[in-house]
Amino acid sequence: MADLGFAQLSNWLRFRHLVLIDTLARTQNMHATATEMNISQPAVSKMLREIEHQLGFDLFRRLPRSMTPTDLGSQVARYAQIALNDARHFVGQVNHLRQGGHGLLKIGSIFAPTSVALPAAIVAVKTRWPLLTMEVLEGTSASLLAMLEHKELDLVIARFTLDRHRQLFEFQPLAPEPLCLVTGSQHPLAGADDLPLAELANWPWIVFPTGTPMRARLERAFAEAGMRTPENTVETISLQTTLQLLQTAPMVAMLAEAMVAPDVQAGRLTRLALPFPLVLADYGIITRRQETPGWAAQAFIQALRSDVQARNHDGRPADNG
Known part of the structure; x- marks a missing residue:
């Protein structure tokens, strides 16, 4: 099978083809694609066959209730999305x-x-x-x-x-991004000169989702201290939610100093005195x-x-x- 050349591709590929590929990859349904593109389902099927014929391979698996992208189809759909966003x-x-x-x-x-x-x-x-x-x-x-x-x-x-x-x-x-541990100003740990690290994991925590650098740094800090990671947690990336929870419940969070500085200065939050630096x-x-x-x-x-x-x-x- 001959390789696909750019000149060959540019001679026949149209934005409408890209829209079809992108839409079908998202909906994985021929009828939904036809409705979104405001064309008939037979027209979608015909256009898809023409595209696959020109490319020389199948873009989608024809399943009883859906059409899922093939491995090559996923790559084509990705580039279709990028090209459409650029346009x-x-x-x-x-x-x-x-x-x-x-x-x-x-x-x-x-x-x-x-x-x-x-x-x-x-x-x-x-x-x-x-x-x-x-x-x-x-x-x-x-x-x-x-x-x-x-x-x-x-x-x-x-x-x-x-x-x-x-x-x-x-x-x-x-x-760099200096971090700190904070609580609400009414938290029992607020203002403690000697932070009982061993007790930290026992409190409820507000944490970033798994896979984020902030979450990884928190887990590493507990591992370096020889402590177990908190199990009683709320996961969120919302700063507003985090600040509200800290001010209304006895919870702890690790956040960037820049994010909490105004609330610390206003007395709504309290930074905990840590014996080790936290920097991302x-x-x-x-x-x-x-x-x-x-x-x-x-x-x-x-x-x-x-x-x-x-x-x-x-x-x-x-x-x-």
């Missing part, structure tokens, strides 16, 4: 520019930079380009990097969670490898790096004020 971004940028705007920049960030570094960079960029629309999404490193890979974001401020990320993305380190690896600016960021992304990256460097030069931590 949507292009259309959005063009329409925004036609209406007099300066484009659209989509940024993903973990929580620590959102307290100081991220807002400062946004203000700096918006001061120069007030008509530039900026969208900011908070989340875990894993979820944000998945969106970056699929071109749903222009850049991410996070840290790698998988080895393959080093092949997919460029990383520019920004700052540096977070940084992450962009897609072998793809030059657009002008807006480059301007934002420069503003972000300038702010962090200025804080470091002044002797102020980059992310905890």
